[in-house]
Amino acid sequence: MQVWNNNENGFRQMLRLSSMLGIVWWWCCLLVLASAALDAKSQNSSSAGESRMFGGFLFRRRTNQVPDTNEKNSNDIDVEQDEYPLDWSLDYDEAEDKTFHSDDVRLPLDPEAYMTSPEIITNRGYPLEIHHVTTGDGYILELHRIPPRHNGSPAWNGTAGRIHDYETTEGKGRPVFLQHGVFSSSACWLLNPSHRSLAFRLADLGYDVWMGNTRGNVYSRHHVELDPDEDPQFWQYSWDEIGYFDIPACIHYVLAVSGWDKLVYAGHSLGTGLFFIAMIRHPELNSKIHRMLALAPISSKHNLRSPFRLVSPIIARLAVVMDKMPTKAIFDQDMTLRSVQKRLCERNFFKASFCRDVLFLIAGANPDNFDLNLLPSVNAHLFQGTSIRVIAQFAQHYNTGKEIFQQYDFGKKGNLERYGTLEPSVYDMSKVTAPVYLYYGLNDLISTREDSEWAASQLGNVQGLFQVDDELFNHWDFLWSINVNELLYDHILPLFH
Known part of the structure; x- marks a missing residue:
């Protein structure tokens, strides 16, 4: 593995960093040009059912798609209309009466x-509790709870206004813990x-x-001592710290508050890998898991097919440089990308499809199973902030060229100091006995x-x-598919019982 020497190669590092920033700049320029081209194309085409190619992507006209408006209420929040130059007056009631026959029709405003x-x-009509958990290394995590109805407590309205009586439901208050992926938040489940x-189905x-x-996203950006805006140490964490500190702290807290001995854990993407780390590093936790559901599991990245693999070598090296800089959150909702998304992705259906x-x-592409009306909410909540090390650890796993699940790679010198070996320590997945x-x-x-x-062949149970x-x-699709119920949720819900 190549180790950078800061004294000898500092200038080379800065050149590479400048090159990467240049690439990002040119991509932004191309996106702006693409936006202009899309505007022109959408003005000149209106035939129903037409498909067009642009920049290598297939754009299908959503000629007969009516927004799915179930359980979306716009009455509980005020939106600053002046901030956006477009007419956002199309609400959900109007949307139900309109079929979007033209690409230049604006996306309806999604207040969520x-x-x-x-x-x-609360906008969906469910009860809410906000809890805070302090980890062993001082991070303050925010948990969002949809509590069960206990004896004597008032009934509440859930999906479609149904009144719930938990004495007759199958869940009977069993705690379920849902863990999001790499740079997301609790919003991904909502x-x-x-x-x-x-x-909501579980509720x-x-x-x-x-x-x-997880630590570092918009809800868990607090620490007993460190200031995330002033102290770079706040952001010096990887999968290893989240799995070792965050997940166990949350599991212990949920069980203590709920009074149950075991819970069901469901994770998406990195939320699965963090669970594996927690069980490996804290074997006693395995007995506290009733079942674990790994949706799109993450461990080895040897067979990664995403274009992310093309930039993995750059990201791994960039992390070395950024570790020594006063870095803050990356992939954060306050980043310029969100502004670009609002201007370019949410103006009309054709540009939204881009x-x-x-x-x-x-x-992975599955256009017929994704509702474009959901795109503004996805854009707003997908990037919620994380550290450069979390992203770099993805890249490191792919860069190994091996089927392996390992700790963060600090380079040979750093590994010797941390692990006592030249290479990062490898996680023994057979210790996951839940x-x-x-x-x-x-x-x-x-x-x-x-x-x-590969993960299935390595896990212990x-x-x-x-x-x-x-x-x-x-x-x-594990989160936002139109057909996710019949394809997935209807099959896994019995496992929560």
Whole structure:
């Protein structure tokens, strides 16, 4: 493995950093030019059902798509209209009366794009509790809970206004912990309409639903001593620290508050890998897990198919430089990208399909199973902040060229100081003895079938490895697919019991 020498190669590092920033700049320029071209094209084409190619992407006209408006209420939040030059007056009631026959029709305003996770929960008519957990190394994590109804407490309205009586539901208050992926937050479980959101479906069934937020995202950006805006040490964490500190702290807290001995853990993407680390580093936790559901599991990245693999060598080296700089959050909702998204991705359906296909480029394309009306909320909540080391650890796993699940690579000198070896320590996945169910999609470019099969061969107590019955099912479909109920949730919900 190449180790950078800061004294000899500092100038070379800065040149590479400048080159990378230049590449990013040119991509932004191309996106702006593409936006202008899309405007021109959408003005000149109106035939129903037409498909067009632009920049290598296939854009299908969504001629007969009516927004899915289930459980979306716009009455509980005020949006600053003056901030946006467009007419956002098309609301959900109007949307139900309109069929979007033209690409230049604006996306309807989704008020939940401007809400926090707690606001989304209450906006859907569900009860909410906000809890804070302090980890062993001082990070303060925020958990979002949809609590069960206890004896004597008032009933509440959930999906479609149904009144819930938990004495007759199958969940009976069993705690469920949902853990998001790499740069997301608890919001990832909430964005789909309530009837096809895993968090809300579990709440409807009477489960005690808890959603985690890893250190560094917008909800867990606090520490007992460190200031995330002033202290670079706040951001010096990787998968290893989150798995060692955050996940165990959350599990212990949820069990203590709920009074149960075991919980069901469901993770998406990196939320699965963090669970594996927690169980390996704290073997006693395995006995506290009723079942674990790994949706798009992350461990080895040897068979990564996402274009992320093309920049993995650059990212791994860039992390070395950024570790020595006063860095803050990356992939944060306050980044310029969010402003670009609002200007370029949310103006009309044709341009929205372009931005949707950028997400597909990263994780796999399935255009007929993604509702474009959801794009503003996805854009707003997908990037919630993390550290450069978390991203670099993805790159490091791919760069090894091996099927392996290992700790963060600090370089030979750093590894000797940390692990006592030249190479990073390897996680022994056989120590995960909690019952694990793994689910993968054939079209998932991030969590591939081969890597999922490898994980299943390494874990200590695999109850099943399942392929979602849709050849186009991708990484995002586990959360936001139109058909996620029949393809996935209807099959896994019995496992929470």
